Each structure stands twice: as C-alpha cells, then as structure tokens.
Amino acid sequence: xxxxxxxxxxxxxxxxxxxxxxxxxxxxxxxxxxxxxxxxxxxxxxxxxxxxxxxxxxxxxxxxxxxxxxxxxxxxxxxxxxxxxxxxxxxxxxxxxxxxxxxxxxxxxxxxxxxxxxxxxxxxxxxxxxxxxxxxxxxxxxxxxxxxxxxxxxxxxxxxxxxxxxxxxxxxxxxxxxxxxxxxxxxxxxxxxxxxxxxxxxxxxxxxxxxxxxxxxxxxxxxxxxxxxxxxxxxxxxxxxxxxxxxxxxxxxxxxxxxxxxxxxxxxxxxxxxxxxxxxxxxxxxxxxxxxxxxxxxxxxxxxxxxxxxxxxxxxxxxxxxxxxxxxxxxxxxxxxxxxxxxxxxxxxxxxxxxxxxxxxxxxxxxxxxxxxxxxxxxxxxxxxxxxxxxxxxxxxxxxxxxxxxxxxxxxxxxxxxxxxxxxxxxxxxxxxxxxxxxxxxxxxxxxxxxxxxxxxxxxxxxxxxxxxxxxxxxxxxxxxxxxxxxxxxxxxxxxxxxxxxxxxxxxxxxxxxxxxxxxxxxxxxxxxxxxxxxxxxxxxxxxxxxxxxxxx
Ligand SMILES: Cc1cc2nc3c(=O)[nH]c(=O)nc-3n(C[C@H](O)[C@H](O)[C@H](O)COP(=O)(O)O)c2cc1C
Numbered sequence: 001x002x003x004x005x006x007x008x009x010x011x012x013x014x015x016x017x018x019x020x021x022x023x024x025x026x027x028x029x030x031x032x033x034x035x036x037x038x039x040x041x042x043x044x045x046x047x048x049x050x051x052x053x054x055x056x057x058x059x060x061x062x063x064x065x066x067x068x069x070x071x072x073x074x075x076x077x078x079x080x081x082x083x084x085x086x087x088x089x090x091x092x093x094x095x096x097x098x099x100x101x102x103x104x105x106x107x108x109x110x111x112x113x114x115x116x117x118x119x120x121x122x123x124x125x126x127x128x129x130x131x132x133x134x135x136x137x138x139x140x141x142x143x144x145x146x147x148x149x150x151x152x153x154x155x156x157x158x159x160x161x162x163x164x165x166x167x168x169x170x171x172x173x174x175x176x177x178x179x180x181x182x183x184x185x186x187x188x189x190x191x192x193x194x195x196x197x198x199x200x201x202x203x204x205x206x207x208x209x210x211x212x213x214x215x216x217x218x219x220x221x222x223x224x225x226x227x228x229x230x231x232x233x234x235x236x237x238x239x240x241x242x243x244x245x246x247x248x249x250x251x252x253x254x255x256x257x258x259x260x261x262x263x264x265x266x267x268x269x270x271x272x273x274x275x276x277x278x279x280x281x282x283x284x285x286x287x288x289x290x291x292x293x294x295x296x297x298x299x300x301x302x303x304x305x306x307x308x309x310x311x312x313x314x315x316x317x318x319x320x321x322x323x324x325x326x327x328x329x330x331x332x333x334x335x336x337x338x339x340x341x342x343x344x345x346x347x348x349x350x351x352x353x354x355x356x357x358x359x360x361x362x363x364x365x366x367x368x369x370x371x372x373x374x375x376x377x378x379x380x381x382x383x384x385x386x387x388x389x390x391x392x393x394x395x396x397x398x399x400x401x402x403x404x405x406x407x408x409x410x411x412x413x414x415x416x417x418x419x420x421x422x423x424x425x426x427x428x429x430x431x432x433x434x435x436x437x438x439x440x441x442x443x444x445x446x447x448x449x450x451x452x453x454x455x456x457x458x459x460x461x462x463x464x465x466x467x468x469x470x471x472x473x474x475x476x477x478x479x480x481x482x483x484x485x486x487x488x489x490x491x492x493x494x495x496x497x498x499x500x501x502x503x504x505x506x507x508x509x510x511x512x513x514x515x516x517x518x519x520x521x522x523x524x525x526x527x528x529x530x531x532x533x534x535x536x537x538x539x540x541x542x543x544x545x546x547x548x549x550x551x552x553x
Contacts, residue, residue: 009474009476012299012300012301012302012476013300013473013476015296015297015299015300016297016300016301016476016479017524018296019185019188019293019296019297019300020479020524020527022185022293023185023186023188023189023293023297024511024512024513025186025451025509025510025511025512026511026512026513027448027511027514031184031185031186032184032185032293033182033183033184033185033186034180034181034182034184034289037181037182038181038287038289040286041181041285041286041287041288042181042285043119043175043177043178043181043243043284043285044282044284044285045108045109045118045119045120045178046142046143046144047123047140047142047175047245047281047282047284048140048142048144048149048279048281048282049140049149049151049278049279049280049281049282050279050280050282051278051279051280052140052149052150052151052278052279053149053150053278054142054145054147054148054149054150055084055134055139055147055148055150056145056146056147057084057087057088057091057092057146057147057148058084058085058088059088059092059146059549059550060085060088060089060092061089061092061093061096061336061339061340062336064089064093064208064209064334064335064336065334066207066208066209066334066335066336067332067333067334067335068328068330068333068334068335068337068338068495068499069327069328069330069332069333069499071204071207071208071335071372071373072325072328072365072372072373072495072496072499073324073325073372074324074369074371074372074376076207076210076211076212076371077208077209077210078210079166079209079210079211080209080210080211081132082128082131082132082166082167082168082254083131083132083133083134084131084132084133084134085133086209087126087128087131087134087168088146089205089208089209090202090205090206090209090211090253091124091126091141091143091146091148091205092112092146092205093112093201093204093205093208093335093336093339093340094112094113094124094198094201094202094204094205094206094339095111095112095113095122095124095141095143095198095201095202096111096112096143096146096548097109097110097111097112097143097144097146097548097549098110098111098112098339098340098341098342098343098548099340099545099546099547099548100545100546100547100548101543101544101545101546102543102544102546103542103543103544107546109143109144109548110343110548111143112201112205112339112340112342113194113197113198113201113491114194114197114342114344114490114491114494114506115190115194115197116179116183116190116193116194116506116508117179117182117183117190119178119179119181119182119190120178120194121174121175121176121178121179121187121190121191121194122172122173122174122191122194122195122197122198122248123140123141123172123173123174123175123245124140124141124143124170124171124172124198124202125138125139125140125141125151125170125171125172125173125228126138126139126141126148126168126169126170126171127139127168127169127170127171127227127228127265128163128168128169129159129160129163129168130160131168134148135150135153135154136153136154136155136159136160137150137151137152137153137154138150138151138152138154138227138228138229138269139151140279146549149278149279150278150279151228151229151277151278151279152229152269152272152276152277152278153276154268154269154272156268156271156272158264158267158268159264159265159268159269161264162260162261162262162264162265162268163260163265164258164259164260164261165254165255165257165258166254166255167211167252167253167254167255167258167260168253168254169216169227169250169251169252169253169260170202170250170251170253171224171227171228171247171249171250171251172195172198172199172202172248172249172250172251173228173230173245173246173247173248174191174192174194174195174245174246174248175243175244175245175246175284176188176191176246176291176294176298177243177284177285177288178243178284179191179194180289180291180294181285181289183508184291185291185293185294186508187291187294188293188294188297188298189483189508189529190508191246192248192480192483192484192487193483193484193486193487193490193506193508193530194487195248195249195480195483195484195487196483196484196485196486196487196488196489196490196491197487197488197490197491197506198487199213199215199249199251199374199377199484199487199488200373200374200377200487200488200490200491200492201339201491202251202253202377203251203373203374203376203377204335204339204373204374204491204495205335205339206253206373207372207373207376208335208336208339211253211254212253212254212255212256212371212376213251213252213253213373213376213377214251214252214256214259214376214377214379215249215250215251215252215377215378215379215381216249216250216251216252216259216260216262217306217379217381218259218262218305218306218307219249219250219262219303219305220303220304220305220306221246221247221302221303221304222247222305223250223262223266223305224247224248224249224250225247226266226269226270227250227262227265227266227269228245228247229269229277230244230245230247241283242280242281242282242283242284243281243283243284243285243288246298248480249484250262251377256376297479300476300479301476301477301479301480302477303477303480304477306475322364322367322368322369323364323431324364325361325364325365326357326360326361326364327361328358328361328362328496328499328500330498330499330500330501333499338495338498338499339495340548341498342494342495342498343503344494344503344504344505344506345455345459345503345504345505345533345535345537345538346455346505346537346538346540347454347455347458347537347538348454348455348458348459348503348533348535348536348537348538349458349535349536349537349538350457350458350535351393351536352393352460352502352535352536353393353394353395353460354393354394354395354460354500354502355394355395355396356394356395356396356397356428357396358500359394359397359460359461360428360429360432360434361496362493362496362500363404363428363432363434364432365492365496366387366404366406366489366492367406368383368406374488374491374492375488377488378485378488381481382407382471383406383407383485384467384468384471384478384481384482384485385406385465385466385467385468385482385485385486385489385529386403386404386405386406386407386410386414386465386466386468387403387404387406387463387464387465387466387489387532388401388402388403388404388437388463388464388465388466388515388519388528389401389402389403389404389461389462389463390442390443390445390446390456390461390462390463390464391442391460391461392441392442392443392446392457392459392460392461392462393459393460393461393535394460394461397427397428398436398439399439399440399441399442400436400437400438400439400440400442401422401436401437401438401440401442401518402427402434402435402436402437403434403435403437403466404432404433404434404435405433405435406433408433410468411433413525414466414526417521417523417525417526418437418519418520418521419519419520420520422437422438422520423435423436423437423438423439424436424437443457443458444457445518446462446533448511448514449462449464449510449511449514449515449518449531450462450507450509450510450511450531450533451509451510451511453507453509455505455507455533455535456507456531456533458535459533459534459535460502460534460535460536461533461534461535462507462531462532462533463531463532463533464510464515464528464530464531465486465489465490465528465529465530465531465532466519466521466526466527466528466529467482467483467485467486467526467527467528467529468482468525468526469482469524469525469526469527470524470525470526482529483529483530486529486530487530489530489532490504490506490530490532493532493534494506497534502534502535502536502537503534503535503536503537504532504533504534505532505533505534506530506531506532507530507531507532507533508530508531510528510531512527512528515528515531516528
C-alpha cells in the first residue's frame with residue numbers, strides 16, 4: 001500500500017470510530033436525533049418508478065409446500081425453475097407485504113421483513129437473464145402492489161451469457177432518509193440491520209424454492225449502483241431531488257458453484273442508450289433534514305471491488321461442526337405460513353416460559369451452515385457476531401447471563417475481553433458452546449440496557465449481539481457486514497420464535513456502553529451492535545388486521 005492509501009485508510013477508520021461513538025445512546029444522553037417528529041414530511045414507505053412498465057406478479061406462496069423445519073435443517077427441496085411465478089413467490093415471502101394494520105382511521109402495511117420503526121429503508125431489485133414470463137433486464141420490486149417495475153430491458157446476448165449458469169441477482173439498497181427522518185444519526189445503523197434482515201429473508205424464501213443464496217462479496221458499491229441503475233440521474237431525478245439510494249448488497253440466487261460476471265453485466269448496461277432506463281423515482285418527502293454524520297459514515301464504509309478467491313472455492317468450514325437442529329415444535333408448519341405470520345411483539349406477558357430444549361434447538365440454528373439459510377448467504381465468511389443472553393424464563397436453565405460462542409476458537413479472546421471473574425461454566429448439550437457467566441435475575445438490567453423498554457424484561461430472554469470489531473480496522477466497509485450479520489441473526493430468531501409458538505422483537509434502541517459495562521468490556525475489541533428479545537406476546541385487540549393484498553386494501 002502507498003502512503004496516501006494508508007493515510008486514507010486511517011482517516012476512514014477514524015471517521016468510523018467517531019460515528020460509532022457519537023451514534024451510541026447513553027442513559028443520560030441519546031444519540032443526536034430530530035427531537036420532534038415532522039409528520040408532514042414523513043417519508044413515503046414505497047418507492048416507485050412512475051412510467052416504468054409493470055409486471056404484475058402472482059400470489060402463489062400458499063401453494064408452496066416446503067416445511068420450515070426442513071429448510072432450517074438445510075434440507076432444501078429440488079430447485080424450482082427460474083420463471084416469473086417462482087420469482088413472484090421469492091418476493092412475496094421475503095420483501096412482500098404480510099398484512100395491513102388499521103387503528104383509528106390510520107392504516108399501515110407490515111412486511112415479511114421487519115424494519116426499525118416500520119420505516120423500511122430497504123429497496124429490492126432483480127437482475128435476470130431471459131426467463132419464462134420475464135424478459136432479461138433490471139427490475140425494481142414494489143411490495144405495495146406486488147409488481148416488478150421494469151427499469152430496463154436488455155436484449156444484448158452478453159448480458160444473458162454473463163449470468164453463467166442458472167440463477168438471478170437480487171440487489172438491496174437503502175434510502176437512509178427514511179430512517180433518519182425519525183432516528184437521526186443512529187438511523188444509518190438501523191438501515192444496516194434492516195439490510196441484514198432482508199438478506200436473511202431472501203435466503204430463507206429462496207431456500208424454500210430449493211435455491212441457494214450467496215452474497216456477492218467481490219462487488220464494489222459502484223458496481224452494485226451501476227447494475228441497479230442507482231447512478232442514472234434520469235431515473236432518480238423527478239424534481240432533481242428524489243432521495244438517493246445507497247448500494248448495499250448483491251445476492252446471487254442460484255447455482256452456488258458459479259457467480260455471474262459483473263464486469264460483463266456492467267458492460268452490457270454501459271453499451272446502452274441512457275434513455276433506455278424507464279421510470280422516474282418518486283419523491284418520498286417534500287422537505288429533508290441533512291445528517292452529515294450519516295454521509296460521513298456512508299463514505300467511510302465505501303466498499304471497493306475486492307477479490308475473494310474463497311468466494312469461488314468455498315471451504316466446508318463451520319464452527320463448530322453443525323449437527324442438524326432438533327425439530328422445533330412447528331415441525332409440520334409450512335415456511336410460507338411462518339414467513340407471513342412473523343410479527344414483532346409489542347409487549348410480553350411476563351409469565352411465559354420456554355423449555356430449555358426449545359432454546360437449545362434455536363442455538364443449533366445459530367451455528368453457521370453454508371447450505372442452510374440464512375448463513376448460506378455468507379458462504380464461508382468468518383462468523384463475527386456472538387450472542388450474549390440475559391435469560392429470564394427458560395425452564396431448566398438458571399436465570400442469568402450466558403454467552404454462546406458461534407466460533408469456539410474465540411473463547412480465550414472473549415475471556416480476555418470481559419470481566420475476569422465470570423464463571424465460564426459450560427452449560428447445555430456438549431455440542432453447544434454455551435457458557436454461564438453469572439447466575440442472577442437480570443430483568444432490571446435488561447430493561448435498563450434496552451432504553452427502559454419493558455419487552456427486554458418481560459420476555460423469556462433478551463440478548464445483545466457482540467461483534468468482533470478488531471477485524472474490521474483494515475476494511476472499514478466490513479462495519480456494514482457486522483450489522484448485516486446481526487440483522488440475519490435477528491431474522492433467524494424471529495422465525496424460530498414463531499415456530500416455537502412465541503414471538504420476538506428486534507431492539508435497536510439500547511444503551512451501548514451499559515451493555516459493555518455489564519460484561520466488563522472496556523475497549524473496542526468487541527461491541528454490542530443489536531439487541532433482541534423473545535417471549536409470550538400480549539396482543540393489542542384494538543388493531544384491525546387486513547390481508548396484505550386484495551380485499552380491504
Ligand atoms: C433493526 C430493528 C430495530 C428495532 N428496534 C425496536 C425497538 O427498539 N423497540 C421495539 O419495540 N421494536 C423495535 N423493532 C421492531 C419494529 O418496530 C418492527 O419490526 C416494525 O414495527 C414492523 O413490525 P413487524 O416486525 O411486526 O413487521 C425493531 C426492528 C428492527 C428490524
């Protein structure tokens with residue numbers, strides 16, 4: 001590396017640390033936010049490209065027989081054909097609407113993927129070769145109507161050839177403003193969590209169709225933006241101000257041993273007339289508040305094109321060797337039912353207990369397996385996130401603080417990073433690296449750490465997700481991946497909660513350093529990036545639930 005490159009890298013790392021520290025919530029000082037909510041400028045949750053041809057997708061998820069328990073064990077059905085109807089199912093069960101809720105004259109949509117504040121910064125795109133019922137091209141998915149908006153159609157044979165095998169690409173982007181409107185500076189973190197949830201949601205739905213998913217690790221942000229048409233002014237510029245989308249992730253859904261040739265795909269797009277991009281992006285809010293800290297972290301975590309040989313030659317390496325998870329109590333439930341009934345609990349009853357074997361079966365799913373969703377989408381990437389549980393109500397486990405090491409090789413490192421007097425008492429089945437650190441009633445601590453939210457104390461357990469910060473210093477873009485891995489872990493736990501007959505909630509609002517203080521972490525080697533909780537839900541009977549599509553919408 002040249003001296004200027006080293007200096008630029010150091011600056012990016014410093015900008016990252018500055019953002020990370022300033023976007024922390026503290027007991028006596030929340031991260032900078034808007035203060036008052038400007039309801040008139042609440043961003044439209046649906047991006048659409050007016051003037052783009054629309055392809056109406058069928059609603060066929062009900063006909064998909066795949067059982068949830070099979071895919072969580074990595075038993076995928078035979079791969080379905082890549083055609084418009086099966087892609088309709090992929091979108092319906094990942095980024096599609098799951099219901100409309102209404103109360104007091106207000107109506108809002110829920111989706112299969114959750115989102116902080118239900119603001120949904122994540123947008124989904126499809127890039128495909130010519131398929132039955134779908135011309136080759138770039139499409140934007142509009143979940144409100146379950147349609148694909150054709151941004152551009154591509155006849156160039158080099159486009160189809162570049163897909164090199166059976167498969168399609170899913171692109172994910174974030175509109176930071178959607179979250180920043182409500183959460184200010186910390187919003188960028190939530191956009192990344194949501195992206196992780198979306199990656200997992202896609203990988204589960206793809207698995208239900210027999211398809212493997214892989215994050216295209218080599219893709220740089222400019223390549224992703226170019227492929228999705230994000231940097232084409234005529235598409236994003238109705239009144240020269242439609243909110244920009246940040247390129248997040250490209251997912252290859254298809255043959256796991258091949259990858260599309262991104263260079264050739266880009267070339268096929270560059271050869272074209274700019275006017276061949278269709279549709280104009282809608283403006284989501286009339287006025288905007290700038291958040292320079294978000295711009296700063298966006299630039300600091302810019303991802304260049306990177307070469308990862310292991311992306312092509314995946315190592316069959318898991319930590320530890322994974323045994324198929326024990327069947328959950330929902331062994332007979334279809335994946336489509338679980339995906340669409342997933343909801344966040346608003347509150348918990350404070351009495352429901354789950355049996356320890358149910359909890360252990362969830363932990364089994366947390367061990368990375370490169371053929372089972374959601375971890376298959378990360379290929380052989382290193383596991384960087386480890387949950388710390390604050391157990392309140394699990395029959396057969398003492399209430400207390402536990403850590404689950406998804407990679408047991410980090411045991412010594414983790415011991416050094418935390419309080420010296422933790423018990424580190426191995427607990428549960430032999431194959432699960434679960435350790436009791438402290439037996440204690442932690443309900444008050446959980447509530448306090450999670451910004452005084454009762455859901456962290458009234459549940460069966462709450463957890464924080466410890467991410468390995470030390471390994472991202474040389475590649476600051478991996479900061480985004482840490483949040484994504486947390487979001488994926490969250491999505492997995494959301495589905496596991498439904499399967500166990502209880503409910504979960506993601507927790508983005510927590511006092512970061514209160515959690516670190518509890519654990520005895522006093523440097524940046526490990527940081528808690530996302531919290532979560534699971535328990536017996538109480539329902540709000542005032543809310544009316546309407547179907548996602550068709551009648552009543
Ligand atoms: C990243 C993230 C952070 C969240 N943080 C909180 C939180 O701090 N408190 C809470 O009650 N819900 C939280 N939620 C739950 C959202 O409010 C919920 O996902 C959203 O309202 C949509 O509802 P649904 O999950 O039922 O589809 C969070 C969800 C996500 C994905």
